[in-house]
């Protein structure tokens with residue numbers, strides 16, 4: 001398989017393992033985790049708290065090195081932050097002393113490249129932030145800050161967008177709005193998206209596939225495809241098929257959490 005080959009996944013996680021050195025010994029966060037993400041897919045990653053979701057996403061971004069295995073983008077191993085990969089975190093991480101325009105143009109300054117103003121203006125209009133360029137982060141609601149963070153991440157036209165629980169701190173109404181926005185942006189840009197969430201409903205609404213990680217150390221326990229038509233209306237989300245899928249994913253996560261207890265104990269024993 002080579003880059004550009006139709007068979008090459010956009011992202012391939014190949015037996016990824018990650019050990020953190022902690023004061024009480026080594027902690028195995030990911031254990032030979034493998035997963036493919038195809039181009040233009042939206043894949044959500046769910047799993048019990050502490051199972052390694054963020055570790056996996058950061059490894060995909062190149063911000064974290066792995067202890068074993070590798071992660072490939074278009075067939076090439078990721079060795080560090082990559083211009084083709086954008087990131088959105090739970091915190092919008094806007095610089096408080098810069099207005100919205102200056103925040104969004106910040107990555108261009110760092111890279112010393114000319115901002116793509118027509119594209120940025122389009123994105124700002126797309127997320128409903130046109131006219132807010134002169135506002136400072138403290139003047140924006142949490143939802144608006146996250147919209148700005150999405151614009152900042154998309155402004156460089158990444159082919160992959162990694163989102164780490166981006167809407168976890170928002171109220172449920174704003175969260176639903178943001179989910180619809182992600183879907184709309186995806187329908188327009190076809191950016192490959194990997195999305196971490198604790199909300200199964202959010203994962204189903206957004207994704208082509210939902211990947212459940214086992215309890216720590218994280219491995220792929222099971223993948224669920226989400227076959228519902230897009231855009232996903234409230235009617236679709238209220239069907240029995242969605243209800244059944246939600247329950248199946250929930251059962252898998254609860255099962256993984258139970259299974260993780262002896263594993264975690266074994267890990268403690270190994271590291272003590």
Ligand SMILES: Nc1ncnc2c1ncn2[C@@H]1O[C@H](COP(=O)(O)OP(=O)(O)OP(=O)(O)O)[C@@H](O)[C@H]1O
Nearest residue numbers: 020021022027029048049050051052053054055056
């Ligand atoms: N920098 C670090 N140093 C040491 N241990 C870490 C570090 N980062 C994460 N861990 C540990 O690794 C494990 C996996 O953490 P991670 O944040 O990836 O899980 P998660 O599934 O994203 O958690 P949550 O659902 O609670 O956000 C946890 O036990 C966590 O305490």
